[in-house]
Amino acid sequence: VSLLVRLRAVLALALLVAVFSSLTPAFLTQGNLVMLAKHVALNAILALGMTFVVLSGGIDLSVGSIAGLAGMVAGWLIHDGLVLRPLGVVVYFSAPSVIVIGLLVGIAVGAVNGLLVVRARVAPFIATLGTLYVARGAAMLVSSGATFPNLVGRADLGNTGFPLLGTGTLLKLPAPIWIMAALGVVSAFVASRTPFGRRVYAVGDNERAAALVGIRVARVKLAVYVMSGFCAALTGLVIASQLQAAHPATGQTFELSAIAAVVLGGTSLSGGRGSVGGTLVGAFVIGVLNDGLVLLGVSEFWQIVIKGIVIVAAVVVDQLASRPGTGTAPGRQR
């Protein structure tokens, strides 16, 4: 039974793929699957960062806003440049440095989340809810609510190339798929093969016990929020690059899809239990649902209902399978 539960996301994915490919011939085509993976990548990158936060027993509600903010900062730097009024100059950054600055923004907001949780002892839900608002407001402030258009850059300013991050291809696969794959491999390795990964599980399992065996809990927690901020910023940059425009509302409610992917992948919201691979499968379940229902022409309202049912059903299976008493014991299945 336990194995079945562990595999439920994979089973759900296989079932959905079977259903959709039998209902529409357009589903199981190379072009559609590449496109599907490209769409999944956005949520998967967010969810990978979220996985570490959830494994450590926390939650990060600010990822969608961080994505929006990072995209806006990138849009601003490419479109307007950094105006240094006292010096009377405008500094334009090359596309790679814009991307690095965007990622640093995500890391900074993630660090604020981490410090709020660790130093100020604010519950993660509240701390990241606060940064959700602050980062979203900041994204609006960057442009007073307007969109930065046409982020292709200008050759004479030396800042072309930003669109490659989201629209470039390597071996016929779009860049976001490679980013997701690379991040997935690194995350899986970190989670299961490094001392840091073991510490994240330990902190999520039982914080006090982890502290007693000498794990610096605060450092671990700070790190997971920074990682989540990094992943969120990366998602925002990929979106801005794909659209070649940065819109301040980008990423609204993305945190919910990311949490859904993590939970579908079998990671327990109480921490200490779960896996990176599961999260990727969970992200694919949501992506297959999203795109498959669109291909079938299911009405948008039914799409929302069906997504909700699949998420809840997957978790209900988990609850039924874990026996009362021992079911909630953290770390039981590791």
Next chain:
Amino acid sequence: MRRKVLRSGAAVLLAVLGGMAGCRSAPPAKRLVAIITPPHDNPFFKAEAEAADAAARALGYETLVLSHDDDASRQDQLVDSALAKGAAAIVLDNAGADASVAAVRKAKEAGVPSFLIDREMNATGVATAQIVSNNYQGATLGAQEFVRLLGERGRYVELVGKESDTNAAIRSKGYGDVLRKYPDIVSVARVSANWSQTEAFQKMETILQGNRKIDGVLAGNDTMAVGASAALLAAGLPKVVVVGFDGSPDALAAIRRGEIRATVLQPAAQIARTAVEQADLFLRTGSTGRPEKQSVDCLLVTPENADRFGIFELVRK
């Protein structure tokens, strides 16, 4: 355990990826028109999607009706899906004047023409047609009726739409250009209620706290007009003249009840049908015979003529 999940997950993905190699997408029997709009919980978008859907089916097309939730990234993905499903044309009410250009260009590069309705895009030569209602003309129409209802004098509040939306600015400019000519019509407050009914209700309540001597409210859309009207009724001020914009079924009902005095109807259903007809013409002949940018005039709705209007269209002349 964790490793098992990883390994099995990889196995399924590999199986899926392997399975797809042999397949190719079958060409659809009928030509497909994708209709992409903001979410249908707003009757305006529902009306335009349904009108486009019906028109396309009547012309013998299959349809794919989708909603992008006003999220440009989601819109980008839906355009991908429409192209993957072999759409011959896209009718699109877009998710942002700048953020939509890349998606529409992608469709164009794939040989699929886009016909934009309701909202313009900040690029020309990418979409085949951009058919929108004339917001400026509509705003002047609404403002003139507002002036007439006030008897050319009085104190008024303007509720503006979302500041980032170009239509909010255009409508406000249309209102201002008319009202400026009447020195006895004085502005008490001009606030944004972000197109929202709840916000309009709350902002109106707040304004009334400070000032009950108000003769009129000019709202940038009907949702805000309905919200403001509710606040005015709750405050015991039923005589205040409220004028909206859009011609939503809610506002039409409120006009019939006498709570709102006038609105300006955008013929969204007609615009959607026109877009489908031009798409059909373009697919058959390679040209719409019309310029890319087209604007359709709005219509004034008053208690006298409210019964002649249906859902975003003039039903009886």
